[in-house]
Amino acid sequence: MPLLSQISALANPTRFLSLVKVLVPVLTVLTLILFAVGMVMVARSPADYQQGETVRIMYLHVPAAWLAMFTYGIMTVAALGTLVWRHPLADVAAKAAAPIGAAFTFISLFTGSLWGRPMWGTWWEWDARLTSVLVLFIMYLGLIALWRTIEDPVTAARAAAVLILVGSINLPIIKFSVDWWNTLHQPASVFRMGGPTIDPSMLWPLLIMAVAFTTLMLTLHLLAMRNEILRRRIRALGLMAAGDAR
Numbered sequence: 001m002p003l004l005s006q007i008s009a010l011a012n013p014t015r016f017l018s019l020v021k022v023l024v025p026v027l028t029v030l031t032l033i034l035f036a037v038g039m040v041m042v043a044r045s046p047a048d049y050q051q052g053e054t055v056r057i058m059y060l061h062v063p064a065a066w067l068a069m070f071t072y073g074i075m076t077v078a079a080l081g082t083l084v085w086r087h088p089l090a091d092v093a094a095k096a097a098a099p100i101g102a103a104f105t106f107i108s109l110f111t112g113s114l115w116g117r118p119m120w121g122t123w124w125e126w127d128a129r130l131t132s133v134l135v136l137f138i139m140y141l142g143l144i145a146l147w148r149t150i151e152d153p154v155t156a157a158r159a160a161a162v163l164i165l166v167g168s169i170n171l172p173i174i175k176f177s178v179d180w181w182n183t184l185h186q187p188a189s190v191f192r193m194g195g196p197t198i199d200p201s202m203l204w205p206l207l208i209m210a211v212a213f214t215t216l217m218l219t220l221h222l223l224a225m226r227n228e229i230l231r232r233r234i235r236a237l238g239l240m241a242a243g244d245a246r
Contacts, residue, residue, distance in 0.1 A: 013229050016089060020222045027219040034212035041205035048202075054118050059206055061111040063213035064104045068136060069171055071101030071217065075143075076168040079161035089225070091157035092232075094164060095147050096224035100217060102140035109133060128177035132170055139167040153232065 038059070048055035075097050081090030112130070113123045124130065143160055150156035177183060198206065 013089065013233075017226060017229060020226045024219060024222055027215050027222070031212060031215040031219055034208060034215060038205060038208040038212045041208055045202050045205045046199075051119060054115065055202070057111050057115040058202075059209045061108060061115055062206060063210040064107040064111060065133070066210055067213055067217050068101060068105035068108050068133065069174060070214070071097050071104060071221075072136065072140075072164075072168065072171060074221070075101065075164050076171075079164040079168075082157050082161040083165075089229075091153070091160070092225050092228045093221075094143075094157075094160060096228050097221055098140055098143050098147070100220050100224065102137065102144065104213075104217070105133065105137040105140055109137060127183040128181040129174065129183050132174045132177055135170055136167075136174065139163075139170065143167075 042056060042059045045056075047053050075094045078090045078094035078097070081087035082094070109130075112133075116125070117123050143163060146160050146163065147156050150159060
């Protein structure tokens, strides 16, 4: 219950902004340190015996793919917060996360194409994993367009929340597509029941880069939420001023 009470306390935008003011500098420093360590480890990691130096795309592609799904997961929880718990900042969290998730999804698709060309002999293949990630990217773009199209924040929040929950069905499809269908992608090699199949010399740089990109995402998300709160305050003040002018 203390955790729930703390989450409820953050419903106050002023308290949340105070928390952001403390967390952002800490996360920024942590992100810089992690990227510095990660880049050194990536530079020292060996080339793959089959893929050669091309394997280094993995250290960008895999974290981007992970964050494309993770960010949508955050939006799914926020959508529940909007529809079920009516949390005042839930829609702010979802709306702020959408452009970030879209960016990581695009990076995942782009780097996957660069990686796939020398490995598979093609820039693109309509297999289950690639197609489902493309659907995720389209979902992100559709949600961003929805928020910009509907002027009333309450109406936009509810419509977006419903669409987010419907789109969340795609997350397990992306995750398990390599197990359910015959795809060009290899099965999971990091998070699996039998343990990782990647050599530690490549696994540790990958994990450090994944954590670095995650802290980067969280930093950007907090900043975007702060900007969205301030934007809504300005909008509210503008409406009040317009009302007083009448």
